[in-house]
Amino acid sequence: MPEQLLTVLKICLLILLYLFFLRVLRAVWAEVQEPVAADSGGSLRARTPAGPTAPQSPRKRHKRGAIRRLVVVEPAAAAGTAHLLASEMTIGRAPGCTVVVEDQFISSVHTRVFQREDTWMVEDLGSTNGTYLNRRKVTGPTVIHKGDRVQVGNVVMEVR
Amino acid sequence: MTIPASARSPLALRRRRTELGLIVMALVIIGSAYTLASLGRSASIPADIVPFLLIVLGLFVAAHLANRRLAPHADPLLVPLAALLNGIGYVEIARLNQELAAQQAAWTAVGIAGYLLTLGYFRRVRSLERVRYTFGVAGLALLMLPLVPGIGVSIHGARIWTRIGPVSFQPGEFAKLALAVFIAGYVVGNREVLSMATFRLGPIAMPEPRHLAPLLAAWGVSLIVMIFERDLGSALLFFVLFLVVLWIGTQRVSYLVVGGSLFGAGAVGTWSMFDHVQLRVSMWLNPWIDPLDRGYQIIQAQYAIAWGGAGGTGLGLGIPGRIPFQETDFIFAVIAEELGLFGAAAVLMAYVLMAGSGFRVATRARDPFAKLLAVGLTTLLAVQSFIIMGGVTRLLPLTGVTLPFVSYGGSSLIANWVLVALLVRVSDDAEGAGAGSGDEPTTVLAVR
Numbered sequence: 001m002p003e004q005l006l007t008v009l010k011i012c013l014l015i016l017l018y019l020f021f022l023r024v025l026r027a028v029w030a031e032v033q034e035p036v037a038a039d040s041g042g043s044l045r046a047r048t049p050a051g052p053t054a055p056q057s058p059r060k061r062h063k064r065g066a067i068r069r070l071v072v073v074e075p076a077a078a079a080g081t082a083h084l085l086a087s088e089m090t091i092g093r094a095p096g097c098t099v100v101v102e103d104q105f106i107s108s109v110h111t112r113v114f115q116r117e118d119t120w121m122v123e124d125l126g127s128t129n130g131t132y133l134n135r136r137k138v139t140g141p142t143v144i145h146k147g148d149r150v151q152v153g154n155v156v157m158e159v160r
Numbered sequence: 161m162t163i164p165a166s167a168r169s170p171l172a173l174r175r176r177r178t179e180l181g182l183i184v185m186a187l188v189i190i191g192s193a194y195t196l197a198s199l200g201r202s203a204s205i206p207a208d209i210v211p212f213l214l215i216v217l218g219l220f221v222a223a224h225l226a227n228r229r230l231a232p233h234a235d236p237l238l239v240p241l242a243a244l245l246n247g248i249g250y251v252e253i254a255r256l257n258q259e260l261a262a263q264q265a266a267w268t269a270v271g272i273a274g275y276l277l278t279l280g281y282f283r284r285v286r287s288l289e290r291v292r293y294t295f296g297v298a299g300l301a302l303l304m305l306p307l308v309p310g311i312g313v314s315i316h317g318a319r320i321w322t323r324i325g326p327v328s329f330q331p332g333e334f335a336k337l338a339l340a341v342f343i344a345g346y347v348v349g350n351r352e353v354l355s356m357a358t359f360r361l362g363p364i365a366m367p368e369p370r371h372l373a374p375l376l377a378a379w380g381v382s383l384i385v386m387i388f389e390r391d392l393g394s395a396l397l398f399f400v401l402f403l404v405v406l407w408i409g410t411q412r413v414s415y416l417v418v419g420g421s422l423f424g425a426g427a428v429g430t431w432s433m434f435d436h437v438q439l440r441v442s443m444w445l446n447p448w449i450d451p452l453d454r455g456y457q458i459i460q461a462q463y464a465i466a467w468g469g470a471g472g473t474g475l476g477l478g479i480p481g482r483i484p485f486q487e488t489d490f491i492f493a494v495i496a497e498e499l500g501l502f503g504a505a506a507v508l509m510a511y512v513l514m515a516g517s518g519f520r521v522a523t524r525a526r527d528p529f530a531k532l533l534a535v536g537l538t539t540l541l542a543v544q545s546f547i548i549m550g551g552v553t554r555l556l557p558l559t560g561v562t563l564p565f566v567s568y569g570g571s572s573l574i575a576n577w578v579l580v581a582l583l584v585r586v587s588d589d590a591e592g593a594g595a596g597s598g599d600e601p602t603t604v605l606a607v608r
Contacts, residue, residue, distance in 0.1 A: 009199070021513070024513055027178045076352065
């Protein structure tokens, strides 16, 4: 076999090898480009129907009540994470919930928080471990006030 | 069996399509490399090219089909990259030693079987978290197996082999996976106390010793065992694994500082205590002081790499047989000789991309245990390939570990395919529609 031919074939092989990596990089690029729901890697994620939340600017709307946010107090790892109240929101483990919480003590759709005119209410949705308001178990729709503490699973959130 | 509805989501479909495309392309590369190596060696097209291609196709497509069913949302790059490296390694081994190649082909099949079994058995990452202590104990037991008289075998100065009946294997390769599961589980379970500083060691805040103790014990035991087994590469690998997982799990840089200084002290200590460590270091600094004996291997590897130049001699056209351990530890030098700088860089790139994919899996995972497990496994793969490629190219002192997927060796190949299966499982869990959706029943909490 002539040596030149082998050299040409070898170069072809190397080109093929790099085309493979080109395809790999293209696949990576396509994935990096796609808009991904904000995920900083924390265990708590908030989603509102309108798109990614901006927990830092809660002052703009929601003028109706003094209550605007649910702020995580426990666990310490997620403390400070704020979830804007929506007039109808759910907390649970299922991806469809407004606030998705990764905690094995939380049911798929655990708790509902909603607005009735000027008051905000919290209601347990038949969860396994229940919802607690100020350490008392919630049995029906219950009004929440500023400073109240809502507990679902291991997560405690303060109404602010 | 039916394909779950979530497997038809756009993300899953796109990822599996990408994966299939890359696998087919890897297959074309492996096939042409195999043909070319035969052309170079004997100027004829290999007689077994058709069955060869069919077997390779069958193996990798089996992995792909398993992903479609069992992990439809998983990262699409891990399997094709592993397949490409496995294939390139096989081509080089087949070109160097036909007998070993037949065995390597069998090991590849067992490796893929291990991949399928792992993926099929562990359907959720959580099921791994539950068995973390079992894995920790099993990992340490596996590590110590070669020291047991009767079944432990010392080969080439390293006592890392175990022979039970006709089967001999390196338990350490599997121990590293088990310990990666253990350390990820332990750090997640004790994350808060491990990142809390309760007492100070000079300027560095340290967590309570009793929380650190199990970790230090596992760490110390594995290091001591490996030093007794004279397996320096694995000792280094474990050290880095523990350190990285602790650091990322607790987000405390002090672990890196303390660990780094411990490593420095340990390195100097072992250097002054053991002859074979001193030998490794002096052969790294200057192999020419003993070019015909102890420096021979490293010098021949340098020659091979230099002889390859930019484009390589061509597959099958290098000078085989001059480097001891050319099918295992030194296969990177053979690739650099026959495919040159470009080929060697391609292999390096494959590892970089695998490590990148692994860390991407870790950042996308929501569950802390899955995150740390992915970090640990990726660290193992990346650091192991770095240690041996660095050793062969004389960037680091040589410590004999296998080049993942490429080197000849059943234990290493199987363990690495299982490693990729675990990464794929974490990735699918993180992206899948089932992630955190209550497929698993809610744990009942004692009401306070």
